[in-house]
Amino acid sequence: xxxxxxxxxEGVGRRDLIKRSAALGVVAAPGMGLLSACASSxxxxxxxxxxxxxxxxxxxxxxxxxxxxxxxxxxxxxKDYAEDAVKIYEKDxxxxxxxxxxxxxxxxxxxxxxxxxxxxxxxxxxxAEQMDMGVLVGKNQLSDLTxxxxxxxxxxxxxxxxxxxxxxxxxxxxxxxxxxxxxxYAYTVYGVWYSQKALDSLDAQYPKTxxxxxxxxxxxxxxxxxxxxxxxxxxxxxxxxxYPMIGKVGGREVLDAIDNLEPNAWKHPAVKACFEAYYELYxxxxxxxGTPGLDHIQSQTAWxxxxxxxxxxxxxxxxxSANVIPKDFDLAVSAPSGIDGSDKLPxxxxxxxxxxxxIVPAKAANPEGGMEQLRIMLSEASSKNFTAKVxxxxxxxxxxxxxxxxxxxxxxxxxxxxxxxxxxxxxxxDWYVQLQKEKIGVSGLGEMMxxxxxxxxxxxxxxxxxxxxxxxxxIKHYKHQ
Amino acid sequence: xxxxxYRFIVGFLVLPLGLYALxxxxxxxxxxxxxxTDWTGLSPEFKMVGFDNYKRMLHDDIFWKSLQHSLLFAxxxxxxxxxxxxxxxxxxxxxxxxxxxxxxxxxxxxxxxYKIVYFFPQVLSIAIVALLFQFAxxxxxxxxxxxxxxxxxxxxxxxxxxxxxxxxxxVMAVLVWSTTGFFVVxxxxxxxxxxxxxxxxxxxxxxGRATTFFRVTLPLLWDTVQSGWVYMGILALGAESFxxxxxxxxxxxxxxxxxxxxxxxxxxxAFRDGQAAYATTIGVALLVxxxxxxxxxxxLGRRERLEF
Numbered sequence: 072x073x074x075x076x077x078x079x080x081e082g083v084g085r086r087d088l089i090k091r092s093a094a095l096g097v098v099a100a101p102g103m104g105l106l107s108a109c110a111s112s113x114x115x116x117x118x119x120x121x122x123x124x125x126x127x128x129x130x131x132x133x134x135x136x137x138x139x140x141x142x143x144x145x146x147x148x149x150k151d152y153a154e155d156a157v158k159i160y161e162k163d164x165x166x167x168x169x170x171x172x173x174x175x176x177x178x179x180x181x182x183x184x185x186x187x188x189x190x191x192x193x194x195x196x197x198x199a200e201q202m203d204m205g206v207l208v209g210k211n212q213l214s215d216l217t218x219x220x221x222x223x224x225x226x227x228x229x230x231x232x233x234x235x236x237x238x239x240x241x242x243x244x245x246x247x248x249x250x251x252x253x254x255x256y257a258y259t260v261y262g263v264w265y266s267q268k269a270l271d272s273l274d275a276q277y278p279k280t281x282x283x284x285x286x287x288x289x290x291x292x293x294x295x296x297x298x299x300x301x302x303x304x305x306x307x308x309x310x311x312x313x314y315p316m317i318g319k320v321g322g323r324e325v326l327d328a329i330d331n332l333e334p335n336a337w338k339h340p341a342v343k344a345c346f347e348a349y350y351e352l353y354x355x356x357x358x359x360x361g362t363p364g365l366d367h368i369q370s371q372t373a374w375x376x377x378x379x380x381x382x383x384x385x386x387x388x389x390x391x392s393a394n395v396i397p398k399d400f401d402l403a404v405s406a407p408s409g410i411d412g413s414d415k416l417p418x419x420x421x422x423x424x425x426x427x428x429x430i431v432p433a434k435a436a437n438p439e440g441g442m443e444q445l446r447i448m449l450s451e452a453s454s455k456n457f458t459a460k461v462x463x464x465x466x467x468x469x470x471x472x473x474x475x476x477x478x479x480x481x482x483x484x485x486x487x488x489x490x491x492x493x494x495x496x497x498x499x500x501d502w503y504v505q506l507q508k509e510k511i512g513v514s515g516l517g518e519m520m521x522x523x524x525x526x527x528x529x530x531x532x533x534x535x536x537x538x539x540x541x542x543x544x545x546i547k548h549y550k551h552q
Numbered sequence: 553x554x555x556x557x558y559r560f561i562v563g564f565l566v567l568p569l570g571l572y573a574l575x576x577x578x579x580x581x582x583x584x585x586x587x588x589t590d591w592t593g594l595s596p597e598f599k600m601v602g603f604d605n606y607k608r609m610l611h612d613d614i615f616w617k618s619l620q621h622s623l624l625f626a627x628x629x630x631x632x633x634x635x636x637x638x639x640x641x642x643x644x645x646x647x648x649x650x651x652x653x654x655x656x657x658x659x660x661x662x663x664x665x666y667k668i669v670y671f672f673p674q675v676l677s678i679a680i681v682a683l684l685f686q687f688a689x690x691x692x693x694x695x696x697x698x699x700x701x702x703x704x705x706x707x708x709x710x711x712x713x714x715x716x717x718x719x720x721x722x723v724m725a726v727l728v729w730s731t732t733g734f735f736v737v738x739x740x741x742x743x744x745x746x747x748x749x750x751x752x753x754x755x756x757x758x759x760g761r762a763t764t765f766f767r768v769t770l771p772l773l774w775d776t777v778q779s780g781w782v783y784m785g786i787l788a789l790g791a792e793s794f795x796x797x798x799x800x801x802x803x804x805x806x807x808x809x810x811x812x813x814x815x816x817x818x819x820x821x822a823f824r825d826g827q828a829a830y831a832t833t834i835g836v837a838l839l840v841x842x843x844x845x846x847x848x849x850x851x852l853g854r855r856e857r858l859e860f
Contacts, residue, residue, distance in 0.1 A: 202594055207594055210594060361711060363691075
């Protein structure tokens with residue numbers, strides 16, 4: 072006979088199982104333990120390589136025999152472009168072997184190395200595992216890139232790197248004060264993306280005012296097509312067209328006040344007008360049914376299939392959804408529609424900013440090498456190579472002549488030309504990630520666009536979140552200069 | 553001699569205990585220590601801040617929401633999963649009609665087939681399961697809403713994961729689907745070790761299926777059920793709930809914080825917001841909850857041991 076508690080007769084007794092499963096929970100639950108176990112035990116840091124002598128061909132004074140380590144985010148842009156640039160580095164410094172690696176797991180790979188004080192020399196800190204820039208800057212973990220910006224450019228020794236860049240790139244790399252901590256290599260155009268062909272089939276132009284927008288949506292609805300869709304599960308895509316609209320309607324100061332977390336910044340009439348305009352899309356049934364349950368890929372696929380006309384997105388969408396966008400789609404981007412003629416800024420006001428943030432850690436062994444690698448990447452040839460390979464612009468102002476641009480890219484270049492100096496650059500998404508994504512995005516805009524909050528309620532809620540963030544002493548605060 | 557015996561035992565235990573201390577106990581102590589600092593997780597420098605993180609946690613609405621959801625997971629998931637698994641296991645092993653010439657106790661027709669089918673989800677990694685269900689829950693072209701349309705319910709098209717009042721239940725359903733099979737197999741093994749004479753005796757006394765289950769099967773299976781309960785509760789508090797919430801939900805953790813759980817919050821604070829010290833604080837709270845859960849289940853489940 073036996074008993075219900077199997078005294079060890081059948082291998083693992085049930086009591087043991089209980090004990091073990093309890094122990095398992097104890098291990099599994101606060102997995103933080105392992106993080107801390109591998110962290111902060113070092114802290115000694117690594118030895119700096121000696122800088123080389125500065126010459127005309129080597130303006131940053133790179134040590135021509137010191138190793139250089141480059142870690143790239145292996146995402147939508149792939150790694151070919153960086154490998155090509157590494158080859159140039161190795162050609163310029165024949166004694167050096169660059170240690171190049173590409174990974175999607177930036178944080179898991181590099182966080183322990185920051186903690187131990189031996190980070191690589193150049194990092195593309197991007198993707199889902201991006202390390203928080205604000206914290207890295209606040210804890211003095213990054214090198215100031217000013218020497219790079221003031222160095223002569225790779226192509227023309229009489230022109231500084233700084234003078235070869237697109238608008239906004241240098242400012243984006245600053246947090247407070249003059250040092251430039253981050254270099255954004257790619258250049259992203261945000262806005263309203265659509266198929267020119269679909270718009271033509273409706274016999275419509277891209278709408279410049281909100282009344283026109285509603286009219287186009289109505290036309291589309293009659294043809295069984297929704298006006299808009301968006302990444303419902305990640306509603307922080309909505310700001311890509313909403314924020315520049317707010318900037319167009321109310322002027323740059325409104326966006327700056329929002330970024331600065333000023334009291335009542337969200338209560339500005341321009342914000343209210345734009346929120347109400349977007350809410351009208353929901354109320355009139357112009358949003359693709361089921362959108363709040365779609366993720367970015369699903370919404371982009373529905374849009375590419377012609378189920379919806381417009382989608383707020385960034386210029387990566389052309390590459391990301393390349394396999395679902397039909398050949399004759401004729402992808403185009405436009406600056407957001409405004410409210411009416413009384414808007415502060417002209418039509419064409421667009422959000423464009425750097426993407427793919429590169430950093431040189433303060434504790435890198437060979438920071439000059441990391442910067443030199445960036446200088447190489449900012450040559451016209453490397454920039455063209457990037458644009459041709461991954462269908463995106465770079466921070467280098469130019470580099471689009473002589474190569475065939477894809478429809479989306481072409482339209483992006485045209486939109487930038489139309490915008491001229493009216494390029495806005497809201498900073499919430501890199502200054503206050505949690506506030507932008509889960510609070511304003513998911514809990515505010517997402518709820519409003521799903522019809523569960525009115526614009527007034529959404530504004531009140533978002534203002535509350537912003538006030539909380541302004542008071543939160545555990546996050547670092549930034550201001551527009 | 554007595555002394556030598558202990559030395560002998562210690563000699564055997566030193567390695568496993570050493571590993572346990574290094575990889576389990578020590579990280580715990582470290583976590584607790586870090587919860588009193590302002591460590592960001594991104595630089596080696598930090599200083600002590602006393603109870604600041606704990607004070608902050610007590611005033612953090614998101615923390616309370618995540619705690620609430622985690623507790624709900626720990627209560628509802630084991631209850632549903634284990635009840636379902638017990639029912640299936642009973643039907644597979646005991647619940648069948650008596651067939652002529654067959655054994656006294658047998659499962660329903662095709663039970664060996666069911667046993668394999670129930671175990672299928674266990675073979676898939678939880679990440680894949682979550683991804684598959686993410687497609688199924690797609691309100692636009694997902695399997696569930698397509699099915700609803702197919703049977704003429706085109707007007708009923710819930711947003712599933714996009715609806716704050718449904719999202720949490722959607723996530724739980726996935727966990728139930730993916731874990732029930734394991735417990736069916738576990739309980740089947742337990743039922744197989746219950747002697748058939750007991751069932752025969754019950755049948756002779758005229759016991760129906762329900763009576764047999766509650767009077768014979770369940771009491772004799774009690775220890776297994778209890779371990780299953782603890783195990784499931786820990787899955788629900790820990791890794792499995794993290795995986796499904798992180799992969800499937802809006803945000804993740806939304807919409808409007810309706811699906812955020814403690815493990816997710818730990819992860820977000822440590823790896824998104826660069827507030828590792830605060831994350832360890834929530835981790836400590838999670839540890840307390842887990843231990844309390846295990847203790848309560850063991851206490852409530854204590855019964856007299858049945859000899860058979």
